[in-house]
Structures are given as C-alpha cells and as structure tokens.
Amino acid sequence: MPELPEVECVRRSLQAAISGGFVAGATLLRRDICESRDAQGRLVRTRAEHLLSGSTIDRVERLGKQLALIAANGRVLCVHLGMTGQLLVRRERSGESDVPRDHVHARWAIRRNGGSGEACVIFRDPRRFGGLWTFESLDQLKRSRWRLLGPDALTIRAEELHEALRDRTCSIKAALLDQGTLAGVGNIYADEALFSAGISPGMCAGRIHAEQVTTLASHIRETLALAIESGGSTLRDYRDASGSRGTFQHRHAVYGRAGEPCLRCGGALRRATIAQRTTVYCPACQPRSPNR
C-alpha cells in the first residue's frame, strides 16, 4: 500500500534520522528478501558491507515507490516497501514496545554524533512483497533497476504524460498503475487523481485528448503533493520511519467509498474491477466520453 506519498514521507523521516550516521553493523535475517550484484552485475551472496555496514549514510533518494540509501563511499541500498514494508527507526535503549518485532527481515545499527547516540533501523515486511537490492553505485542502480521506471509522478510534466500514453490501448487506470509509464502511482492515488481530473478510469489511455492529459498531469501532481503534506494515507500498516501515521485517508474522495455519495455531485460512487484492481469512481463526474 505504500505509494509515492507514503514512500516520500518515509524518505524524509529516514533521511532526517540517519543521514550523516555511521552504519556500525547490518544483519540480514532473511536472505531471500535481498539481492546483491557485483560491479559486473553478477549475483553474489549478500555481505554486511553490501548492506552499507562500515559506510556513512549520505542521503536517501526516491524514484517512484523505491528508495535508495546512498553511502558517502558511493554504495547504494535500494529498498522497495511493497505492500506492507516498513523502515522504522528507534533510539537504542528507549522504550521500543511500539515497534513490532515480528517479520523483521533486516536490521542496522547507526551511530551519529561520534557515538553519542545509537539508533536502530529495521526493515519489516509481513507480506514480503517488498525487498532490498544492493549496488556498487547509484549509477549501477539507475542503469539496471531504475531504468525500468517511467518519470516520477510527483513532477510529471504534461508532455511526458502525453508521450507515455500515446498509442496505449489499455485503460487509463492500467496505464497509471504501470510503473514503466509513470513511477509512483498505485491503486489509491490512481483513483483519486482520475476523480479529481474528471476522467473515467476505463477510458482508453491513448484516446484521451491532449488538454485532458494536461489536466490529468496537474491533478496527479496536486493529489500526490497534498497527500505528502498530510503525511500519506494510513489504512492499516503504513507508518513513516519515526512511526507516525498519515491522515490523508480522511480526505479520500473515492478510494474506499463505493456506494457513498460523490463529494461533487452527490450521486452514488460506483465500484468496478478495472486492470484487475478494485476501482471506485463517479459515473456522472467521470463520464466515458468527455462532456464538452
């Protein structure tokens, strides 16, 4: 469920907590959630230094729903949270009872300020749709894994979206969920942005008029930015690195509101399955053929 806004909130809270920190140790508790490659791209057994042990954390970057922890020595750890993944930071020897102990797959000890404050970062993911990928450099990540992603949805420009949708024969909802088209949008924000833009989720992606694509691009950016401001959407599992919940779920116009009145016209919101995903929309405000 973490989509772009939630991942961005994790990025910010994680960066604030660990940038400049020295990774004193790293432990992988489940080997099958992590993939490591050498400089030639060959699969190798993950060692502690792949997980940045012995490195200093420089910064945390994001593309779409994926994070990259970047070390000062150039090494990179890519983290995907999948459906239920969490990166949680807690201070050592503080009451840590609020941090679940089950489904923890990796753990890091971080020292900041010359050893005065030690923090613990954990990666937990009950459903294990997420994972870790290690790289020798940011360039290697960008040339391999991130090459498969489209432009980041938070800053998507109208021309980029138009280019990505041109000639596509699938529905606009399917296209928005395709990370190779646009990186960062999942089921929640696809429905929210399409409602906001007044576009039917079942519309053929390649047949949307240019000015509607422009409208959609701006509504995608706006919806995601608003969600980030609200700390993301917490339906059940999502927390940022400091353990905080988001509040954007209270502002969903359509997601999870099937059968309830449309906030714009008052008609009943409809539920359908589009692109194998539960989709909620307003048939009146999101007409199949645009009113004009």
Added chain:
DNA sequence: AGGATAGCCTGCGGGC
C-alpha cells in the same frame, strides 16, 4: 510486442 493473467504472501473481517 504489448496486454492480460496467475501467483507470490499474510492478516483481517464477514459469514456461518
């Protein structure tokens, strides 16, 4: 080649 589909995995809520 692009689009549709199955499967991965766990937790929870509804129904009986």
Added chain:
DNA sequence: TGCCCGCAGGCTATCC
C-alpha cells in the same frame, strides 16, 4: 467461539 473463505495489492513471470 472458531473456522474458512475472500480480499487487499505491487510486481514478476508467463501466456496469448
């Protein structure tokens, strides 16, 4: 109360 089933969904592999 307890069990079972369906559903949630990002992404990859596989098929069409």
